[in-house]
Amino acid sequence: MLNDLFSPETLSEAWRIIQAEFLTAVWETVYVTLLATAFSIIIGLPLGVLLVAGEKNGVLPLPSWLLQTLNILINLLRSVPFLILMILVFPLTRFVVGTVVGTTASIVPLVIAAFPFVARLAESSLREVSPNTVEMAQSMGASPLQIIVKVMIPESIPSLISNATIAITTILGYSAMSGIIGGGGLGKIAINYGYYRYKYLIMLAAVVLLILLVQIFQSVGTRLAARLDKRLKRKG
């Protein structure tokens, strides 16, 4: 079998497929990942803010039933396995995109799966802001909205960026999984060739590219977070 895997014919066939399909696949993966992450942040960050600010001692206390409902909803969505979630949201996907297959369609389940996760990540970042700092802002007459926009979010930017990096790499993994039921990109290639047609070499190449993408996102994110963290400025 190993002989098979690396025989000249398989190698040249694999190379042909890689040349023909991989550029599009990488692009699709990156596009789906970035878009899904962006939407997840648009929904998840405000929710994360509400989870922190809405507490009893927070800057914008919410009715406890509302906060409770929000928490339960987030936990529920997070506990549904991604594959099942994708199938569950078919009606929504069809409503939003018009179809349930294809690259763009896979963004919908990705966002539904990722925004609760992003909300929790944002929550943990925002909690790192010291209550003393918030109290300082209150003592200067800041309104709840001003505290959120001018204190809580800017003060936790480095941590928010680290967590956005975690989100992006996780969503990248999910997007590969969406290849099973019609999503595009590297995941689809890995499954189509590796799982259905036993062309392991293609699958391997797709996996290597996925790993590379994760590495790139991660190192860009880590560097950006460190660069933007003014607490790390040198003395003098």
Place this chain on the structure above:
Amino acid sequence: MIEIRNISKTFHTADGSVEALKNVSISIPDGDIFGIIGMSGAGKSTLVRCINLLERPTEGSIEINGVDLCKLSEGELRKVRREITMIFQGFNLLMQRNCLKNVCFPLELAGKSRAEAKKRALELLDIVGLKDKAKAYPAQLSGGQQQRVAIARALATDPKVLLCDEATSALDPTTTNSILELIRSINEKLGITVIIITHQMSVVESVCRHVAILDDGTVAEQGAVAEVFSHPKSPAARRLVFPEGISDSPVVSEAGERLIRVVFNGAAAAGSPLIARMAVEKGIEANIAYASTKSIGGKAYGSMLLGIPGGSETVRAAIDYMTQTPDVLAEEVTPHAE
């Protein structure tokens, strides 16, 4: 004028309720530097947070220039808070903003334009001696410098009252003195009423004119600093003034010695030279039993406990000699009445 009237504050926690303040009443005249001193857990922070209503008192009222803060709406309260600003033990600067932007912060909150805020912030950084650090981030500054930035920030909205909650407790003695000196000059130049919360006697001695001693949520004693510290009446005050428990031992400690307490309230003459002069001029050889004095801006602040050998007449003469010196007060320390 700040009128704190019959303030009580009870916290309800999972393990029962805590009465942090019990029926506290204090009046603070405009332009004063008022100290609130007490042990850790006495309720000082709770009291100062009640003054700008970060904490709502369970009972009682806070009046500032005749306005009862408890009756204000949230929006009105936010406006009033621009006039009662605060500095903290931990400085509480925004770590992701540079010094200039930190000082701009309260001005942004008040809706000032960017240019206006920047101009004012630079003026303030100049006042606190940190104009050259405008572009530096808090992490690049020492504790004392960070507190100066915090002071500049607190002054940005032209407040009438400055609250200082343990503002020097995280600083070394030299830095503490320079910050206290800055606070004193701000009080003099701008006429801002300053309320200083501290657990350190030396801080009150060196800058405050009046003091309230807070003990277990109640005001044990209040009045002029020299008055309260020269003859402390309450046990709480005595514990502060005589940290080594001197008042609990017989007053005539050394054989035949009686004690007088000398308070330096910005005196031109420092402690030891004064005592040396007294020895030369009056022939009274005083022993220093306890001393806590500081020279700030060339003036002496603090207090000393002197052992005076001899009878009532010598003690009288020593007290007279001391009180004739400007800004020095002296009293015999009488045995406590228990």
